[in-house]
Amino acid sequence: MSARLVTSNVMLGFIPIALVIALWQALVSFGYAPVTLLPPPGRVFARMVQQLLTSTFQQEIVATLFRLFAGFAIAVVLGVTIGLAAAANPSVNALVRPLVRVLAPLPKVALYPALLLLVGFGHESKIALVAADALFPILLSTYYGASRVEQKLIWSAMAAGTPGREILFKVVLPAAAPSILTGCRIGLVISCIVVFLAEMITSTDGLGHVLVTAARTFQAVDMFVPLITISLLGLILNGMLEAVRSYLLRGFPEV
C-alpha cells in the first residue's frame, strides 16, 4: 500500500468520528437535548484537559492502570503457562479442557460479589476479576498457537539433540508467539472494560468510581470525562502492545 493511500484511508477514518462529534454538537445547539443531559463536546473536552492536569484525577488514572496491569500480567503469566502445558502434555490437557469449557462461558462479573466477600473491597478483588476475565482468551490462543506448531520444526529440533524442555521454550513458544499476542490484545481490551466495571460496582478510587460519583450527582460533563479517558487509555495501550508485537515478531512474515 502506498503512503498516499494510507493517508487517504486515515482521512476517511476520521470522517465518522468527526460526524459523531458534529451530530453531538448539533443535538445540543439546535436544542434537541438539554445541556444538563448532553453537554456540548467542547465543554467536555475542555473539562477533560482541565481534569487531566489535576493531581487527584491523575491519581484515579494511576489506580485504574495499576489494577489493569496487575490483573493483565497475572492473566498473561497464567494463560501462557497453562496454555503451553495443555498443548505439550496430554494429561494436563485432559484436566484443563473440561475446566475451560465450564469456566470460559461463565459471566465473570457475576463472580465479583463472591470475590468481594472472599478477598475484600481493596485492590485484590478487582485485580482478581481482571485476571479471571483476561485469562481465557490468552490461554485459548496460546493453546491453539502451540498445538498448531509445525511438527517438522519439533522433529528437526529433536534430531539436533535438543532436550524436551528446551524444545518448548526455543521452538514451540516462539512459533506460537503470533497467536499468543493476538490473545493478549483481546485480553488487554477486556482488562480495560472489566477494571472500569469493577470500579463502578464498588470502589473508592479509579476512573469507574469517578463516573459513578458523577452519575449520582447528575454531573453530565463529569460522566463523559472518565469514559473518554478509558477509551483513550485503551487506544494508547493497544498501540503499545502493537509496538511490542512488531518488535517481537520482527522475524516473522507479515501477518
Place this chain on the structure above:
Amino acid sequence: MISWRTLVTRLAPLLASLGLLVIWQLASLALHNDSFPTALESIRVIPSLLGDPETLINFAASLRRMAIGFAVAVAISIPLGLLMGRSRAVASFFNPLLMVIYPVPKAALMPIIMLWLGVGDLAKTLVIFLGVSLPVIYHSFEGAKAVEEKMLWSGAAMGLSAARRMVRIVLPAALPEILAGCRTGLVLALITMVTSEMIARQSGAGNILFNALDMGQYDTVFAMIIIIGALGICLDAAFERVRQRLVRWSDPQFDIPLSFS
C-alpha cells in the same frame, strides 16, 4: 454402544463442574467464613429461589432484553462486518470509530443512557446491543476478508451480481468465523445484562444478585452466581450445537470459544 472413552469425554465438563463444587465445599469448610457459605448450603437455596414467581419474572425480563439486544445486534452487525471485509473504503471508514468505541465498557454507558431513556427496558436493551455488536462486526469482518478471491472471481465470471456474490459466496464462506463472533457475543450479552441490571436496579437477575449482596444474604448471592453461571454454560452449549450443525462442512474447529472481547 458408546465406548468408555467417548463417555468420559462427553461427561468431562460435568465432572469438571462437580469437581469445582467439591473444591468450593472443601474451601468454605476450611475457611469457616460467615460470608462464604458452603456449596451445599448455596445449592439448597436454589429451589426456593426458583420456586418464587418474583424471581422467575425477573429472569424472564432479563432474558427477553438479552434476546432482543442480541438478535438486533446480530442482524445489523453481520451485514456491516461483511461489507467492511469486502470493501477497503468501508473498512477504513468504520475501523477508527470502532477502535475508539472498543475499549469503552458498554455497561458504563448505562448511567448516561439512563439519563436520556430512563431506567426501563430500552436503555438496557440498547446497552446489550452495543456490547454484542462489536465482536460480531469484528469477526464477520475478519471472516469476509479471508474469503478466497478465486471463488469470487468464478462467481463474477458466471454472472452473479455483487449483492448475490455477497449472499451466496461471502456469507457461507465467512460463516464459521461469524458464528465464532456470535458465540463471543452471546456470552457478552449475558455479562452486559448482569452489569446493566446491577447499575439500574429495577428488575432482572443482576438486580437480585446485587441486592442480596447489599443485604448480606450471602447464600442467595452464591445461589444466584450458580444459576447465572449455569445459564451461561447452557446457552453456550446450546449455541455450540447449532453452530456445529450449521458449519458441519468446515474443518473441525475449536470446541471452546476462542475470544471474549
